[in-house]
Amino acid sequence: MKKIEKQFLIKILKTLLLLIAVLINIFFNDIKIIGSITVVLVIVNLLYNKFLIKNLKMLRVLLIFYIFTIIFQILLNQNGEVLYKVHKWYITKEGAIQGLLNFLRVINLLLLSWIATSFNIFETRLNKYSRIIENVISLIPEVIDLFKKKMKIKWFFRDVLKKVKNKI
Numbered sequence: 001m002k003k004i005e006k007q008f009l010i011k012i013l014k015t016l017l018l019l020i021a022v023l024i025n026i027f028f029n030d031i032k033i034i035g036s037i038t039v040v041l042v043i044v045n046l047l048y049n050k051f052l053i054k055n056l057k058m059l060r061v062l063l064i065f066y067i068f069t070i071i072f073q074i075l076l077n078q079n080g081e082v083l084y085k086v087h088k089w090y091i092t093k094e095g096a097i098q099g100l101l102n103f104l105r106v107i108n109l110l111l112l113s114w115i116a117t118s119f120n121i122f123e124t125r126l127n128k129y130s131r132i133i134e135n136v137i138s139l140i141p142e143v144i145d146l147f148k149k150k151m152k153i154k155w156f157f158r159d160v161l162k163k164v165k166n167k168i
Helices: 003-027 031-048 052-076 093-118 125-138 140-149 153-167
Strands: 082-086 089-092
Touching (some): 003 093, 031 093, 052 093, 089 093
């Protein structure tokens, strides 16, 4: 095979594997399968993602949000075997599994997007949009500071758009 054909075949295989991982992440509800996908994605990111440290720094702010969603899911799912009781709230086995499963799914989608970016799977206009989204995510701490300043919405959006434009 020619070199171009091999590169094209490798790109198709990478895209196919990425698509399979996304579909497994969406349609399977087994914690073992989703957990093993997470382990594989972490290993692939460690090996191939040269911007992993930068991506993890951006994730730091969102991690707090994800942890709160897990806590809400654990506390709001009151069906099943009770593991622990706090006043009127029950922590159930099913709620804990569902919260962990949803957390792993979100982390898997983030890891998959980082892999797709590092492999340059989307070399078209989608790659430009992914860079814009990454820049917006990196600006989350600054957005929180802007909220603290209590500025008008119009000026808030202008400031955010200027910062995004400067990063592009």
